[in-house]
Amino acid sequence: MAAISSDNHGLRLVTRYVVLTLIALIFVFPLVFMVVSSFKPDLQLLRDASSIRAFLPVGDISTDNYSAAFERAPIGLFVFNSVLVTGVTVLLSLLICSLAAFSFAFLEWKGRNTLLSIIIATLIIPFETIAIPLLLLVSKLPWIGLEGLSVGWLNSYRVQIIPWIADGLTIFLFVQFFKDLPRDLIEASRVEGASWWQIYRRVVMPLSGPVIATAAILKFLVMYNQYLWPLIVVQEETYRPVMVGLQYFFQLNTAWGEVMAYLTIITVPVLAFYLALQRAFIASIASTGVKG
Amino acid sequence: MNLSTTLAGALVASTSIVGMAAAQTELTMWYHGGGNEVESDLLDSIVTDFNAAQSDWMVSVESFPQGSYNDSVVAAALAGNLPCILDVDGPVMPNWAWAGYMQPLPISDAALDGHLDSTIGRWAGEVYSVGLWEAAVALYARQSTLDALGLRTPTLDAPWDTEEFMGALEAAKASGDYEFAFDPGMAWTGEWYPYAFSPFLQSFGGDIVDRSTYQTAEGALNGDAAIAFGDWWQSLFTEGYAPVSQDPATRDTGFIDGKYAFSWNGNWAGVATLDGGVDDVVFLPAPDFGNGPVIGAGSWQFGASGTCEHPDGVAAFVEHALQDEYLAAFSDGIGLIPSTTEAAAMTTNYAPGGALEPFFGLSEAQALVRPVSPGYVVAAKVFEKALADIANGADVADTLDAAVDEINTDIERNGGYGH
Amino acid sequence: MASKLTTSNRAGWAFALPGFGLLAMFIVVPFFFAFFLSLTNQRLISPNPTEFVGLDNYRNLLGIRVLSIEPEVNAAGEIVRDETGAPEYPRVRTFTRNNPDYPQYAGMREWFRWHSGDTAKVVVARDVVFWKSLRNTLMFVLVVAPVQGALALGLALLINQRLRAINIYRAIYFMPVVVSIVVVSLLWRFLYAEEGLLNSILHGLSFGMFEGRDWLGDPDTALGAIKAMSIWQAVGFHMVIWLSGLQTISPTLYEASAIEGASKWQTFRYVTWPGLRNTAVLVLIVITMQAFALFAQIDVMTNGGPLDSTTTVVFQAVERGYGKQDISGGAAISVILFLLVLTISLIQRYLTREK
Incomplete structure (x- = not known):
């Protein structure tokens, strides 16, 4: 499995850990700075920022920034909104994208290659460049809800969810993974008379744990960090997500301690989600067996 | 959903408040104070008072963080989703009025009596918006600095001229006591540049656009006066009087920490500076660079959106909000300059003898609103970039030429912006 | 491969339609709308009627x-x-x-x-700033794509060892990826400040030889600083993709090369690298596309300055479309970017095709 395994002893082992740890420090130090700073008063935070004290919980340490941050903005609401929107989108995205990928990977049909090319080309379009046309579009879309027919999707959860369900990268990931699954399995099920839906549901998806985990975390990151889109389609505080909420902390005289506290708070759910998936994720992306 | 909640709200209102002759019509207001608790509380108390004081209108507030407020409004306007009462930054108002996002405010002249002129937003001969407060900029210094450097204290009647101002910077630099002699506030990108620095240009005799026609920037922004301004501006940095780039944190604390001898800053920083332990801070008027001393003017104001069916309701609310006690409360709460003398007298800071009183005088004496034109929004961005580039060493004449071209192209593409 | 068993127009469309329909509606249609806008004089905010202006917006950008x-x-x-x-x-x-x-x-x-x-x-x-943004974006891609790819591969090789607690290191190396790029940019602004941590570390490491500099405020270092930070943020992501490629290489190949007495370099050159070909293509394509979309870092850290040294194509598209209310000009930039990246992707595909 691993290329190097025969010489794990003594000095070499120590050297290896030292190298690994030094690199780990490079990756982790800005985040330590963030967390440590969130416990310091503004003036001290700024003065400490230029020395090693930036990483040390020294001086006047308290949770004042956290209580102030909670007073400044409805953080609980923002986190709830983000988690809700992110969670629902991730689930729907996994379903819709894997269905499409299933079709592209296993079925022969007219128009397949054209459609797949279009889907991959959508990867090139940065969202910023289509935001306004999309805004004009969703503001005119009809919706049938409990209260009957209405026009316009602004100020809702659905406007933050539905446009983001399908995306080229997720479909592409699933397609690549499915291509590595043994085709005999599919054809055998077909011969036995299984419907396509049954094959998707009973044969393919149970084998797709790794790619599901991969796609889930990538989608989670994209959705949780949404800023521009909710900014322009949500005017009511009730539906605002965390990254828009960050703006609450930039006033004329910015309270940096509170900013750090807020950043720490909103980073926690992602880290938690990531660490929970970590084992599955590293294992999964590792076995996704990506074939360009 | 919106429609139905409004209907539901109206239904609840009309059934539960039985005794009332007619239900109050709901007016939504958007405000830029998201994240500023004091400000939100003040506005809420005005709204509560208003809703209780009359039976026609029921105002409710939706707050937005200031940093993204304008983007939110533009997006909502594009999508046809504006509220009735809009909060608008003074210099942006003509843009929104011209685009039809706002309509004239049917407010009585009497209600505007005694207000600082720069708090009243006019476009095409009509009042569109009114502000409860004004902001002003002053040259922050310590009395002890002035004494140590042997400098005359400038006054509104006798501000420093170019020579005295540059002499003061030179003296501060030569003293070696400061990291930089002057802190213009380079960290505050965005509207701060045109707001705080275009007055220097105007004092030199130039402007962002030619205000006689508003159809061109040629001559105003790249004429001799403008080039003299540009050279002076660049010299602040090449001579080492001011830092070209600055991080926002240093902007907040640099003057208090004694890094800068002089700081160009707004009245909103006054209280923090006093609290920060600078007991002998003095707020000096803008220098006169030859064409009179100037500071920027025009702050946040209230008006009616273009799609609002009840401008009279908006006017009623604004008239209510303009009472001196509210102006004073806002001022005490967030340090802004109240828009009437009477209200100023009721405040802690701006009353005669108050710590920030000089700012009220500055607003009266030196304030000049930014160009009143729908094109200002774009011109301001162009101006900001030009000043940043010049500070970073770009050729002054070429940069100003390019800025003029860009502003003129924009005016042309917008059919002259309706002037 | 086509066989009767797997041919089904109806099922094929039925499975693909929900996903493709959503993509078409929320990405393809708005993009065509943006393309249409780029042929007009539409403003973001204006009471004036929209006029068709042909290729004027493109001429103004590219002249x-x-x-x-x-x-x-x-x-x-x-x-x-x-x-x-x-x-x-x-x-x-x-x-x-x-x-x-x-x-x-x-x-x-x-x-x-x-x-x-x-x-x-x-x-x-006609539009020097746009040309500079093109140059900056290309410079960014040219540096970030290979460096990030190579560093990620190095990390993947390093982390692909059987060591106790190696999973902890994997998690830590991946951590910057899970933090929003906006948050990362805010934090690094502190580190890059003239009196920031980076300068004080370099000062210490060089025993005082290194004079502090204003990394983001100097046109010579600003884009480099942003490149470094971007690599730092995303390298963990590509490390994991490389890792997946490494783990698909059969152990028997390594055993064979060990028997033949191959050096470490030879093993890498003749066993590892050929086995990573497909992974390399994927990593290259994803990094290239991400690098062309460079925006958030610029928006938070430099606003394109100083002296346009960090302005990028997407930043310009946003700055014009929203900031300067020139939505048709911004749309034209988007279309140019799309065509540029499409061309480069096609070239990449051609160069890396199966021979």
């Missing part, structure tokens, strides 16, 4: 010419030279502003120049 300027000549016909002996030239603005003799240069600005003999060849463009 570029070379202007030859002869040195100043004095009355005696000699070239005027400054104290260093270099010839002096008339200012470019004398040709590009209000000069009826040179209508083709009107409104253009100097981008850069070179000298051919005593003649100065000045490249003037």
